[in-house]
Amino acid sequence: MSLSSQQWLDKIHALPLRKPVKIMNVCGGHERAITLSGLRTALPKLIELIPGPGCPVCICPEEDIYAAIQLAMQDKVILVAFGDMLRVPVNVAKHDIRSLEQAKAAGADIRPIASPLEALKIAAQNPTREVVFFAAGFETTTAPVAALLAQGVPENLFILLSGRLTYPAVAMLLDSEDAGFNALVAPGHVSAVMGSDEWKFVVEKHQIPAAVAGFTAESLLAATYSVLRQLLEEKYFLDNCYPQVVSGTGNHTAQQYLQETMQVVDAPWRGVGVIPQSGFQLRNTQQDARLHFTDYASVARKRAGEMPAGCDCAKVVLGKLYPNQCKLYGTACTPRSPVGPCMVSDEGACRIWWAGGLRNE
Amino acid sequence: MCLGIPMQIVEIDNFMARCQAKGVERDVSLFMLQHETIAVGDFVMVHVGYAIQKMSEQEALSTWELFDEILSLEDAALQATPQ
Numbered sequence: 001m002s003l004s005s006q007q008w009l010d011k012i013h014a015l016p017l018r019k020p021v022k023i024m025n026v027c028g029g030h031e032r033a034i035t036l037s038g039l040r041t042a043l044p045k046l047i048e049l050i051p052g053p054g055c056p057v058c059i060c061p062e063e064d065i066y067a068a069i070q071l072a073m074q075d076k077v078i079l080v081a082f083g084d085m086l087r088v089p090v091n092v093a094k095h096d097i098r099s100l101e102q103a104k105a106a107g108a109d110i111r112p113i114a115s116p117l118e119a120l121k122i123a124a125q126n127p128t129r130e131v132v133f134f135a136a137g138f139e140t141t142t143a144p145v146a147a148l149l150a151q152g153v154p155e156n157l158f159i160l161l162s163g164r165l166t167y168p169a170v171a172m173l174l175d176s177e178d179a180g181f182n183a184l185v186a187p188g189h190v191s192a193v194m195g196s197d198e199w200k201f202v203v204e205k206h207q208i209p210a211a212v213a214g215f216t217a218e219s220l221l222a223a224t225y226s227v228l229r230q231l232l233e234e235k236y237f238l239d240n241c242y243p244q245v246v247s248g249t250g251n252h253t254a255q256q257y258l259q260e261t262m263q264v265v266d267a268p269w270r271g272v273g274v275i276p277q278s279g280f281q282l283r284n285t286q287q288d289a290r291l292h293f294t295d296y297a298s299v300a301r302k303r304a305g306e307m308p309a310g311c312d313c314a315k316v317v318l319g320k321l322y323p324n325q326c327k328l329y330g331t332a333c334t335p336r337s338p339v340g341p342c343m344v345s346d347e348g349a350c351r352i353w354w355a356g357g358l359r360n361e
Numbered sequence: 362m363c364l365g366i367p368m369q370i371v372e373i374d375n376f377m378a379r380c381q382a383k384g385v386e387r388d389v390s391l392f393m394l395q396h397e398t399i400a401v402g403d404f405v406m407v408h409v410g411y412a413i414q415k416m417s418e419q420e421a422l423s424t425w426e427l428f429d430e431i432l433s434l435e436d437a438a439l440q441a442t443p444q
Contacts, residue, residue: 028364029364029365032364032431033427033431036430036431036434036435037427037430037431082409114409114410115409115410115411116409116410116411117388117390117410117411118410137409140365140408140409140413141408141409143393143411143413144390144393144408144409144410144411147390147392147393147411150392151376151392188365189365189406189408189413192365192406192413192414193413214420214424215365215424215427216423216424216427217427218423244416244417244419244420245406245414245416245420246414251393251394251396251413251414252396253392253393253394253395253396254393254413257392257393346364347364354438355434355435355438356434356435356438357438
């Protein structure tokens with residue numbers, strides 16, 4: 001029989017922990033469940049739960065959002081994007097259009113969607129228009145985009161792809177001198193698609209305990225208990241605490257479509273820089289919005305690609321700083337008027353902490 | 362956007378399925394589950410309109426419970442946000 005949250009907490013409190021442990025998660029869904037179920041305060045003080053690079057909106061290149069805005073401002077274009085992307089501000093001069101939301105208010109035909117299937121429908125319903133699907137996301141979102149392409153799309157649908165892989169960011173942190181964590185809770189749904197084996201390098205190459213978790217408090221606590229025991233016993237393995245949905249090799253069909261329609265390339269992460277082999281690029285150039293639309297100028301801008309001035313999102317994304325340690329958190333930057341992407345997205349650590357009632361330190 | 366939602370299949374038409382979660386119905390693509398045998402009544406984990414894995418009823422129900430909790434907490438906190 002599976003244990004309840006309280007039983008898991010009791011087991012964790014009974015562990016003979018002596019040293020501080022920093023456990024990173026790399027999934028906005030995990031961070032939401034942790035924050036809103038109050039896990040941090042329920043765990044022993046030696047345990048720190050750190051939100052890491054788990055928000056695709058937060059690391060989506062500023063240049064890509066800027067490009068999406070420029071494309072959306074063209075009369076012939078309908079731009080569709082996941083709703084989260086609309087409010088992310090880019091770095092432009094004061095009176096210029098700084099988000100897709102502002103572009104929409106200025107008359108651009110921008111439609112928020114919740115599924116790639118809606119992009120398909122909009123393209124089919126508007127055969128005389130050019131529809132650009134601004135597709136940002138991690139593997140869980142990019143695989144459906146790949147499936148959409150594999151199934152066949154109308155000629156007037158173009159993809160502005162900002163797909164990213166999750167594990168290369170963790171690999172980059174672990175390869176750096178100061179990774180900032182000594183245990184990992186691996187993302188449940190990324191693993192459902194790509195397979196949990198993808199995270200074995202954490203254990204095998206870096207001798208860091210890791211466990212895949214689902215999204216209930218029980219599953220997250222089971223994963224927390226697993227990595228703590230691994231640390232105490234100094235026996236490291238990749239534990240799967242979400243076997244109901246995750247297998248070692250993942251969803252083969254999804255992976256096949258990713259492979260058929262996209263290749264993995266070096267790619268920039270906002271505020272972080274280029275991470276090797278961390279981005280998806282379309283194989284079919286006909287559908288690639290970047291190649292089809294050559295008439296939107298990529299003008300030189302100040303702070304292109306960077307986080308907004310004064311915003312610590314880049315450090316928050318990498319788990320170097322907690323949201324409420326940023327000086328804009330809750331002052332200049334709130335969910336109602338966000339400055340950085342981490343306060344915009346439902347998966348951004350700042351927005352999650354704010355929604356969880358955590359205020360400035 | 363990457364929040365997965367467990368849904369139960371109500372109707373299947375080729376690669377498309379009508380699915381429901383707590384009374385809300387949506388069209389969901391089964392295109393990425395071609396390797397699975399899928400039937401009406403099955404539970405699937407849905408991401409941006411695509412089923413990514415089959416799952417058990419028990420797992421689906423406990424995830425729904427969690428979402429109810431999260432949504433009510435978030436609503437309360439966001440409403441408390443100063444103007």
